[in-house]
Amino acid sequence: MSAVATQERHLPGEAGVWVVILGELTLFAAFFSAYVWARGQDPTVFRASQEHLSQGRGVVNTLLLLTSSLCVAAAVRAARAGQPRAARPLLLAAVGGGIGFLLVKVVEYHALFAAGFSPATNDFFTYYFVLTWLHLLHLIFGLSILGFLSRLVGKDELTARELGYLEGGGCFWHMVDLLWIVLFPLLYLVR
Amino acid sequence: MVWLVLVTATLVSWSLRAIGLAVLAVAFVKVRLVGLYFMELRTAPVPLRLAFEAWVVVVGAVLAGLYLLGV
Numbered sequence: 001m002s003a004v005a006t007q008e009r010h011l012p013g014e015a016g017v018w019v020v021i022l023g024e025l026t027l028f029a030a031f032f033s034a035y036v037w038a039r040g041q042d043p044t045v046f047r048a049s050q051e052h053l054s055q056g057r058g059v060v061n062t063l064l065l066l067t068s069s070l071c072v073a074a075a076v077r078a079a080r081a082g083q084p085r086a087a088r089p090l091l092l093a094a095v096g097g098g099i100g101f102l103l104v105k106v107v108e109y110h111a112l113f114a115a116g117f118s119p120a121t122n123d124f125f126t127y128y129f130v131l132t133w134l135h136l137l138h139l140i141f142g143l144s145i146l147g148f149l150s151r152l153v154g155k156d157e158l159t160a161r162e163l164g165y166l167e168g169g170g171c172f173w174h175m176v177d178l179l180w181i182v183l184f185p186l187l188y189l190v191r
Numbered sequence: 192m193v194w195l196v197l198v199t200a201t202l203v204s205w206s207l208r209a210i211g212l213a214v215l216a217v218a219f220v221k222v223r224l225v226g227l228y229f230m231e232l233r234t235a236p237v238p239l240r241l242a243f244e245a246w247v248v249v250v251g252a253v254l255a256g257l258y259l260l261g262v
Contacts, residue, residue: 008234009234009235009236009237010231010234010235011235011236011239012230012231012232012235018239022242022246025246026246029246029249029250029253032250032254033250033253033254033257036254036257036258036261037257037261039258039261040257040258040260040261041261043261069225069229070229072229073228073229073231076231167231170229170230171230171231174225174226174229174230175230177225177229178222178225178226181218181221181222181225182218182219182222182250184218185214185215185217185218186218186254189214190211190214190215190258191207191210191211
């Protein structure tokens, strides 16, 4: 850490963005803990319920978000290198990944409801639906930010403030990815 | 016979537990990589980077602890 001199250190986005991100991370940490605690109260029901989730869909969604995040990181780099227009297709690709995630989730919800599962089925499904729905709301909000950013970069040069918007919005999107990275193994894999 | 069942059950639940912990550990390594490289916290001001690192360590440890308590 000390290898980077203080003057080279750079806050990605505005401080307010980080207040939001750290707040969200804390909130979700509480949700994750509540889930793992509840699982410990009734491991048999949780394990049996997890059998009804498709791990394949979870993996596809993880890959979609990881790739989407990579595109956003590349977009920030392009804009910083003085090529904001090159950031646009990358941001649109990131939006595509997010929409893909949304569609897979809709298919999954539909399949579960069709099979007779609902948030009222048992504790596992209450947590599953509440946690994935909360995450999805953040994803939808993140998609609207990416939409805004993809318009913002359609010019030859960005001001420092605009570059800050891109970095901050990008970090919010990475947070959506990060939360899913924990949610996916908790709900789908850890038995 | 009973002994065999008991030993088998112990080994199976132990391996489930080990797999569960390994899956959690991998997840938190991924989280840290997303934070350090995608969010660029590697070069962010020290307090922010420390706050993030603390989140990874504390949340990872709490989830692992709760998981072990419940198995």
